[in-house]
Amino acid sequence: MHLCISSLSSSTTSLLMPSPTLDYLTLIIFSLITAFTLSILCSVLNRKKKMYNLTNMKGRVTIYSTTGCPHCKHAKSALNELGIPFVDVNLDNYPQARKEMEEKTNRRTVPQIFFNNIHVGGNDEFSKLEKDRLQELVNEVTNNEPPADAPQIPDPSTAVQSDVSSDIKCEPDEYAVLAKALRESGLVSNHRKNLKWHKKTIIGSEATEWLAKHKNIDIDEALKLGQELIDRYFLHPIHGDRKFENGSSYYRFLEDDDDKALNMEFTSECEPRSASEVGEDLRRLILKTYSKYLSNDGKKIDYKGIAESQEFQEYRRAAAELQRVNVATLSKEEKLAFFINIYNALIVHANITVGPPVTVWQRYRYFNTVSYKIGGYNYTLNEIENGLLRGNRKAVGSFRKPFSKDDPRLPIALTELDSRVHFALVCGARSCPPVKTYSSKEIYEQLQSAGEAFLEGDEALQIGEKEVKVSEIFKWYRVDFGTTDEQVIQRIFEHTGPGSKRNKLQTLLENKSSVKLSYLPYNWDLNSN
Template sequence: MIRDSGLETDAMLLKGRVVVYSVVGCPYCKRAKARLEELKIPYHDINLDAFPDLRADMQERTKKTSVPQIFFNNKHLGGWDDFAEAEFKGTFSEFLGEVADNEVPAEAPQLPVMQRTESGDDCDMSFGIDEYYQLVLDIRKSGLIGDHRYHLRNYKNSFVGSELVDWLVANKNMSRKEAGDMGQELIQRKFGHHVTDDHEFKDGYFFYRLVEDDESEALNTKFPSELEPMPAAQLSENLRRLILKLYADYLSDDGRSVDYAGMAKSEQFEQYVKLSAELQRTEVGKMTRQETLAFFINIYNALVVHANIERGPPISVWQRYKFFNTVSYNIGGQLYCLQDIENGVLRANRKGVGQVRAPFSRTDPRLCVSLDRCEPLIHFALVCGAKSCPPIKTYTAPNIDQELRLAASSFLDGEAVGVSGNVVSLSRILKWYAGDFGANKHEILAFIVEHLPSESEKRAMLAPLLKSRSYSIEYQTYDWSLNGSS
């Protein structure tokens, strides 16, 4: 987002413009913006999570990849350390004079403009209504759906294949073969399936069920899928933009708390829930590694928010176990719970905390979606809804590797890592998933040092400890309380 600093009328009146490039959850960004506000200097915050395309422009201007990067008109101040140093040395007044006395030159960083469609929505909703969606509505009105019994089992909210064919022949003016082909197409398009998922559509005494009639806990089957199937990467980007709108209005500036009550009542959340239904029929097995990472990280974080709104947060250990193993979306006709997304897809089908086996068996159709290698940086991007989690943000496929490195850098340089003498305290995330970061404590500490910002004080303190191997590690208590705003 482009965010004005929101200072009161006693703020300085500037001819020029102060620009801060930032990302959600970055402690240095937060310090820089807080200091500008203390000094009553108005600024424009360009959030690179919302405008990832501007990252390349920032890097070209600064020759740096870290944030924040601060400009006074076209004069580059630098990051937080540069800001503090300029104040200490008395050179900050030169930058302030630049914007106090001069208009914004053409070569200064420009503020981006949100591109929106005529509907006012910046999501690409150019995909039309799927013709088989109308067939679903007609079937629902036909009286075909009911409870059917076979071999002492009762199949609720189902319809019989031969009865559907009879109805299509009578009402759609088609041959029996054409009607059977239409039934098969209905199944292939993932609007419905056989009640036990064991075969295709048949013109006989076989039971089928529409997806939204499943006895499923998936949170995105409240509405049927309506649109022609979108490529997964495109649907992911549309969902990301909707999520970004929600975060803009209901996420705290540091990305650590959510106004769940306000979000639940918003039109944006209702729009998100409806669009999430389109996940039911998207094809996720053909995405690239970058697309898979961005897609499933964003979906995981959105699913946690969705579940906290609709079900409420888990309180006890048992509720948390149930939460991560049952909260799910229907994606491409398959159920993915939070454990499946994290451990099955993003950790390359590894056992998670408390699991006795990997999420996907060799015959599981979801295995083809799993990454071919574990990506340890996901642990600094996935947000389970607890206060000890990393900040919430969204991720883009083209920039996913850089965005994950920045997320790791910000998280590790925050409260997740502490140094007191030769004692290093770490977030329990680094204990629970220790094998993702290294084979022993030295490799884990080396991973942390490598991913801390080059200017970090913690990095400077940890490097000699790592070299001497004279240190001990303790793990912090994990705060499971909800990251909701009061």
């Protein structure tokens, strides 16, 4: 305090010095006011300084994290503000460290924070530490080296390279060149049959004749080429089976569909890759972008910054590859990871380019119109969530299923519902789960972690003596969690990680007492700056 006052005195004395003509009592009052004023100024300045400035620690603070994790970013920001150095063990880069973290903490969620071998817990526990307890932990790492049972730091040479090249290369597709030439041949036009117009279409017979002439081949070979263009998702028939015929049928190029899919800004001219490979690249790109523009407190996303970023421009071009991927051959685990990642990426994409919904009507239109073209077909957010991931179940407030019995997209839908997908899908609102990405190899563990992380927060789960308050997600999708309150509470218990909340739920279930299930208000405010 003395140093602070002396540093401020030269700049404040001339402003606060009273007139020499004032009496002694006035001088005393003035001195007290001056001391009080300087004390407040020092307090303000000291708040801006780091509480600790540990430069010569004998021990180590370790934090387990993942890329793009909001709670991880908040915890690391808090440690930096306190002046406490730490070692960040990113589980995306060092997946082998996850096993040790789970063994030492009995938890799957991140962050997990250690001061030497002392496990503090996650971001919530760290933020609630009493000042005296924090000082004890600081003393521990200041004066003591890490014991043998402290978390081990992975060898940097074992890090997994998870970044995506800024310019994703691809093999050019010869059929893309042919499709472009056919589309620009002048044959695409508006055609009327009976009383109905078919806009921007091409007639099968005319396309067959052009292909034969352009490639100098016979009609049979031209028909095979036309079929290849359909099979490779360059064009599709307006009606009937996906078959190319030398007749009066109409066909339309994907670029000429009027569904306004957000990934149709560019045409994919790449040789089609596996859906898993494309999905993995997009997963890494969106995670890289999201992580960079996530606020330090982990609660907000700078959508404007993303829109102007080079990373987002790369993502827009890369998303064009979805137009022609084959999702029919994906396994259950691959479908789960692929469509969860695509749904979450589409939310971010739409919030940037379309704008987030505000009213109930806007939300209805948003989830039923915002779409990507995937494997030749259009998929809205509603169709990805309720049609594919929920096994073609009715959306909230809807009277019919997303896909009819003869919809060609129906075979892509999962046949078994994993209710944990609700903890993985984001909507851009404050009460939604945070954006994360998922891999097919670890999808079930990641979904469990997502549920545990979501239910850790009081905005998603609060437990009283005879009442369980839970996110309205459990109300809207109650059919996915159980038909009775007890079944829903049992499912919540299964998705809650080790700790006080799980223990309370277990006690309620074991006592079989009457427990009221109620729902917490949902915050639809946008998670943006």
